[in-house]
Amino acid sequence: MSAPRVGDVAPEIVLSDSTGEKRSLSSLTPCVLIFYRGHW
Amino acid sequence: MADYRERTDAFLEAGYRVVALSVDEPQRTEHLRRTLSLSFPIWCDVERQVVRDWDLFNPREKGGIAKPATFVLDGERRVRLSSIDSVRHRAGADDVLACVRGQTTQAAKRTLRPAMLRALSNMFHYGLVSPRK
Numbered sequence: 001m002s003a004p005r006v007g008d009v010a011p012e013i014v015l016s017d018s019t020g021e022k023r024s025l026s027s028l029t030p031c032v033l034i035f036y037r038g039h040w
Numbered sequence: 041m042a043d044y045r046e047r048t049d050a051f052l053e054a055g056y057r058v059v060a061l062s063v064d065e066p067q068r069t070e071h072l073r074r075t076l077s078l079s080f081p082i083w084c085d086v087e088r089q090v091v092r093d094w095d096l097f098n099p100r101e102k103g104g105i106a107k108p109a110t111f112v113l114d115g116e117r118r119v120r121l122s123s124i125d126s127v128r129h130r131a132g133a134d135d136v137l138a139c140v141r142g143q144t145t146q147a148a149k150r151t152l153r154p155a156m157l158r159a160l161s162n163m164f165h166y167g168l169v170s171p172r173k
Contacts, residue, residue, distance in 0.1 A: 002095040003109065003124060010117045013090050015061070017081040018069035023059075028081075029117050031057040032136055035091065035109040036041065038062030038069070039102050 043133035045078050054140045062106055063088050096124070112139055 004010045010033075013025040025033070044051075044058050051058050058080040062069065066084045073082055083090075088104055091097040096107045110131040112121035121139045123131035 001093050004094070004111070004119045004122065006119050006122050008119050010111065010113055010119055011093055012117070013061075013083070015083040015085060015090060016066065017083050018066045018073055019081075020066060021081075023081060023083070025113070025117060028057050028059050029113050030055055030115050031059050031113055032044075032051060032140065033111045033113060034041075034044065034058070034060040035094070035096050035106045036060055036062050037098075037101075037105050037108055038064035039105060 041076060041078060044080065045076060047133045047137055048079050050137055051140060054137070056112070056140050059083065061085055061090065063091060063104065110136060112136060112143075114143075 001011070010025065014022065016022050025031075041060065044060075048058050059082075060078075060080065061083040063085050064072075065086055069082050069084050072078075085091055085106070088097060091106045094109075096109050098105050098107045108125040108130055110121070110123045110125060111119055114120055120143060121131075121136065123136075125131055
């Protein structure tokens with residue numbers, strides 16, 4: 001798989017956030033999604 | 041991330057939530073979120089499955105981390121902006137906000153155009169000066 005391009009429908013994401021709450025991407029859109037390196 | 045902290049409300053006003061994602065553990069991430077006073081959620085892709093699925097996995101550093109990237113997604117999860125970033129260059133929050141507002145403006149234009157045409161037509165018909173009482 002490759003990173004979605006402009007015009008593509010992004011793959012669904014279902015993950016726990018830092019508080020332990022499980023969230024889906026669909027429940028958050030429209031959104032700005034930021035991938036960051038972490039390990040600060 | 042601090043960039044987005046300052047603009048979270050502006051994004052919300054434009055109809056967009058902010059959400060971040062890294063491969064860090066929840067405890068470390070929550071500490072960061074509180075330290076930086078971030079009001080938006082941060083996903084913890086500890087298994088690195090999402091970063092692999094999205095082809096944003098950088099296996100060369102620190103046991104495998106996410107490549108920096110920014111996406112604007114509409115209500116159907118369709119990508120409106122995609123920026124695969126680098127450490128030295130990230131899509132700035134202001135640029136992303138402008139993109140989001142641009143889309144909002146595009147939508148608003150379609151609604152506003154008839155009203156603007158009416159106003160222009162009135163201006164030519166009646167002139168710019170309000171009628172005196």
